[in-house]
Amino acid sequence: MKEEDAEKIASTLEKILLEFEQGKVSPEGPFEDVHSFVEAKLAEDLPSLAGNLRIARSRNDLVAADLRLFLKEAIGQVARAVILLQEVLLCLARDHKDVALPGYTHLQHAQPILLSHHLLAYFQMLNRDLSRFAQALAETDVSPLGAGALGGTSWPIDPEYTAQLLGFSRVFENSLDAVSDRDFVIQFHGAASILAMHLSRFSEELILWSTAEFGFIELADEMCTGSSLMPQKKNPDLPELVRGKSGRVFGNLMGVLTVMKALPLAYNKDLQEDKESLFDTVDTVLGCLDAMRAVLSSVKVNKKRMETNLSPFLVATDLADELVKAGHKFSEAHELVGKMVQYCLDHGKRLTRLSPDELSRFSPNAGSLKPGKLTPRASLARKGSRGSTRMGSVEDGIKNAEVILRKNQKTWES
Amino acid sequence: MKEEDAEKIASTLEKILLEFEQGKVSPEGPFEDVHSFVEAKLAEDLPSLAGNLRIARSRNDLVAADLRLFLKEAIGQVARAVILLQEVLLCLARDHKDVALPGYTHLQHAQPILLSHHLLAYFQMLNRDLSRFAQALAETDVSPLGAGALGGTSWPIDPEYTAQLLGFSRVFENSLDAVSDRDFVIQFHGAASILAMHLSRFSEELILWSTAEFGFIELADEMCTGSSLMPQKKNPDLPELVRGKSGRVFGNLMGVLTVMKALPLAYNKDLQEDKESLFDTVDTVLGCLDAMRAVLSSVKVNKKRMETNLSPFLVATDLADELVKAGHKFSEAHELVGKMVQYCLDHGKRLTRLSPDELSRFSPNAGSLKPGKLTPRASLARKGSRGSTRMGSVEDGIKNAEVILRKNQKTWES
Amino acid sequence: MKEEDAEKIASTLEKILLEFEQGKVSPEGPFEDVHSFVEAKLAEDLPSLAGNLRIARSRNDLVAADLRLFLKEAIGQVARAVILLQEVLLCLARDHKDVALPGYTHLQHAQPILLSHHLLAYFQMLNRDLSRFAQALAETDVSPLGAGALGGTSWPIDPEYTAQLLGFSRVFENSLDAVSDRDFVIQFHGAASILAMHLSRFSEELILWSTAEFGFIELADEMCTGSSLMPQKKNPDLPELVRGKSGRVFGNLMGVLTVMKALPLAYNKDLQEDKESLFDTVDTVLGCLDAMRAVLSSVKVNKKRMETNLSPFLVATDLADELVKAGHKFSEAHELVGKMVQYCLDHGKRLTRLSPDELSRFSPNAGSLKPGKLTPRASLARKGSRGSTRMGSVEDGIKNAEVILRKNQKTWES
């Protein structure tokens, strides 16, 4: 093909793109796919040249390239939406730095924690998600063009140049692999599934915290719907939807793994099934991230209720620590406090109100303890280690998160 | 606790470890878990100190640390097994560098390819698997010790020091996250699922190639079983098992995603379900990798049958390329060769045997073509581009693979 | 083979079975599978006859028959465990017939309900599970013996007779299908997955109801574990485990579906992967059913707390109904009560304490209402329809459940 013919083709293709962007032409219609559409459009202007568009390429490497270009952009969008959610979490953590609430294990009161610490846990999860999306992006960022149908091409092309023009960082290593590889799709589904799982956990907590029984937060009216029947209802629809949508994200992952199972090389039509579920997962996680951001940007924290719920038993661990310092080994101390807790339950007393007299009945060493000083707040203050729920550690965590956030924003800016 | 007491505990723990390694003691028995067992053993020698083993730690951060230590080692084993399989593939590719066979798309003959090229496609897949295992390892290599039950600890410990002693590269950032994070488990399951999918694809091909109809390879007798009923049977059991085992690996991934869905923070007993399926997937992929290595180390390639099956229609693309060079645009050339193929089928002719006279009936430009020179071998030689199935490209691919292999071996040496 | 030889084989096989049951012999050892073991044992006594055991059968129809026999028994066990759980639910419902608690939609207070009504909802779910297990059983209860390796046998056997001896209700219709069909396995996995899902929902509620915030129930100490660190903890381990185990049940279903995907006829070694996950799911659901039964048999219902939590807003629907009777159309009534609820929230009032004066400010028709009569109890009493939460309906539900239970017990008695 002559260079001037190639230039004619190139400029006509640009014209078609422009017309598409202006809404003048559309791939809807009797075309097998977008590539047939483009060739047909080209043939309108360049009937004697359009057929050459297929030189040195095949639909097999084309569709792989299209899918990779789509996903590269989509991963960027998802990552930026994750960062926006990190921002909101960080904001919320800063604004509620010193709000204490019960920390739960097994959904039972365990130890007092700071709300900001809780929020930063999700910040960290999202940060791991980001690193998984970066890995998926690197996997996706490989040009398959030049692999032809399966074996490469006999035309003297330069795959590196094509890759560079399209913004790919790398070129395929093996043509058979290039047209049949969908690892990048699955890796994205995997990263999206873990993200969806994280969001389902946070949603569950927001739903719990919105119950009459917990009452820790109130969702903004716009985030809820009412009931068609019950006028008093305020339903946390958005977190419920986000929780539920983990199902379709997991399902899409399972679907594409099933498609790939036991497929012989190289391209098989089954691979056409890689697309719809990918589009669906991209849309779903973008939607869920937006929803969570909206919910958290407008949530009202019921600080008082959180504090009120800090039951005195939350400091039992601290009391045990004191007993160790007073000479007991830990297992004894643990057992003794267990007995004190039971005593309090039986006698309607608070652990922090036990008198020296009562205490020494459990152990001579216990008489000198000052359980009254072991308030939930004091418990929080005692947690000394890095990454713990003490105010100082959490402040470090916030500073750390700010640094991370700025780095993330820079890495993923569009 | 006094330093000398700590030293007593440490040396007794080492004694217990030694006894365990010598098979003298075992955690089987009435112990809730291995940690209770260790404390009970310790108490036999140090009744007044053993209880202090629990200071500054909780079962929640302990089990997370155990699981991470286990998985770090397991990932190394899996990676080394992947590399051993890469080695065998590379060997096989070198030994069959110039064996040609039909390349398939849609399981239909497409273009001639080199067996070595086909094998290197799997080498590349395994290489991506390795990079995913490296990512999973980095995710796993974080110490959760010091997170306590959920909020950190009030004891003045140094989590960095503990991490260093245990060989962890990093320390947790947030204690709530540290005890409830199982992302590393899911990420490993994800990487293992893609690996299992790759192996299922290769197994499918080995099974196909072993059929009477294909006859491309013969598996070694030790890799097959006979039939209890049919004396002539030689069943490709190992590839079939490997193909089937993708099911349990995918299932384990789905299982742990389900477990994590909508779990509130921090630790919940549901997390106990993270272990068995992880052990199962580790064992399964190790077994599958071993099986594939054994199968490929002993496979007999039926070079002649592969070459015989190279139908002359495999060079149709090359003929179309020639027509383009003779002045046709590609779409015309594609159509013309389609007609020639149909003509050959109707008249029992080979595409490469068409006379100038016959050719010019399709197009005046075609008369000068020399289809006789378009043998499958010639087709292979024409593929010029990097990563293609031409001998030269494949030799580059082999050299490249050798470099990669050495690098992998170094990265993952135990 | 002579009849007397056949009799010798039969009596020796019975001897081997006896020895196995007495623990004298075991299929552990160098045997490919249980069938090889039996043949080897038989050959010890009957060297010249044992080899004839293989006449007219193949491992392919044997393993299918084994698996069906196993599953038939297992389904019976599972069904009986489901019925035992139904019994406990019914008992609990009877014992707490008139305990009222808030009914939730979106985990928000919706309308008052009776605890017995809530428990009967699970009774109904389990009843559907039973009907699915009955369907799986019918599917399983087909003898594949006589299908041989894949095509039947040339020996003059009578598959109906063999089926009858083994207690199968039906005989296979098509030999190729008989050796490659695993629908019955998947159908069981499907039924087990829905059961596991039901149990995960109930577990979630038990966990919620055990929180300090809800406080609706207290699990027996034996059903919980303490904390290694926090002496005051009482963790609902059993419900948590049951909730988590839904993951492995779903995963096993996904695993076997993946195994079967795209397998050509007839038997393939991949089918060997049908067993372990089936055994695991059987054990898992049996364990979960037992656990739930133990938990519910010993649960303490905190009736007072449930009643206390009946917020006055729960009767909002009833108030709206009254407004309709007073002349408003429903949508207006719904809106008006919404405003009243907001008014109460703003002024710290109870909906049931609004004065005629206050009421008429919302609508002239509202002045004559008697909201004070709209207690949660009154609301419960008003629900008139069959299947509703009114005491009368629930009593009918209990009677109905008793009938169902007796029928189930009879159907599934072992």
Next chain:
Amino acid sequence: MKEEDAEKIASTLEKILLEFEQGKVSPEGPFEDVHSFVEAKLAEDLPSLAGNLRIARSRNDLVAADLRLFLKEAIGQVARAVILLQEVLLCLARDHKDVALPGYTHLQHAQPILLSHHLLAYFQMLNRDLSRFAQALAETDVSPLGAGALGGTSWPIDPEYTAQLLGFSRVFENSLDAVSDRDFVIQFHGAASILAMHLSRFSEELILWSTAEFGFIELADEMCTGSSLMPQKKNPDLPELVRGKSGRVFGNLMGVLTVMKALPLAYNKDLQEDKESLFDTVDTVLGCLDAMRAVLSSVKVNKKRMETNLSPFLVATDLADELVKAGHKFSEAHELVGKMVQYCLDHGKRLTRLSPDELSRFSPNAGSLKPGKLTPRASLARKGSRGSTRMGSVEDGIKNAEVILRKNQKTWES
């Protein structure tokens, strides 16, 4: 509400339905869902009555009823499409009653079988699918109307009457269960997954049989696509797509199981996620059934190629049976034939051409055998048992299938 008002509402609703069917009105627009749309339309004509449409119902029981009505109809469509495919299979079996081909286990030649027998295996699978769809239908055919939001209603309604008007066979038993039960959705997904798995198996075989190497069938041109690059290609696109679409069906099942996991009673917004994947699975299996029907209606069976591929070793089992009749026990006979097969492979002989002299070298008893009579056709004729691959059995199978088909058609006629 007065009876005349109710009649006005009813007739106006019918008018709206008519307008919808005529395309004059559409629920697209600012309506929350179809119920809001209907109420808004009603309010245009009956502003003072429309609001009463909500009396005695809630969106919770409405959406459950809608979904059940949709699925009841969809299951009927799917079942009828299954029956149409059974018809085509039966036709094809009748038309190729006596075509023999190699039967495979482990994809290795095992014994000769009849193509009609092979096709009837799929007929049987589809018949089990039908019975699962009938079970799913029975599960779906329950009216939830009257359950209200969760607890029933205080309006004096008659759920039986509503159910009857809408064509439901049964009424819900428990209102809480009625609004939160989605078992019927999952049961349908399960049945559809097994069907999709069956179709993936058949597709795999059609793809294999279409290869140059097998060459057993030729798909009609309209069922295939060509290649954009390789003019000679004829790709079995439809079976490939059907095989791949098993992925989305399995994925949808996994998705909805995940959604339901650990959801507390009663309705939660997560349940909104039950719809899209259900619609998708209905459309997918309908499409796959249509595609398979089209493919099989137009497939060309290459009878000659199938027969040619009947290798003489396929009769090895028959030869072993003969040896048993000649006095050997089966295990000996099995071993002897194994040696004969090896001898034939080594000396390039056919098993059926061994001379008495050669035979007696393996065993004195073998000399009198007539292996020449053991043709594949003779082998087929010998299979005597019911359900086997002998012509007589297959003819019975066809007659049986005809009866079944007529019964199915009657059961599922629309």
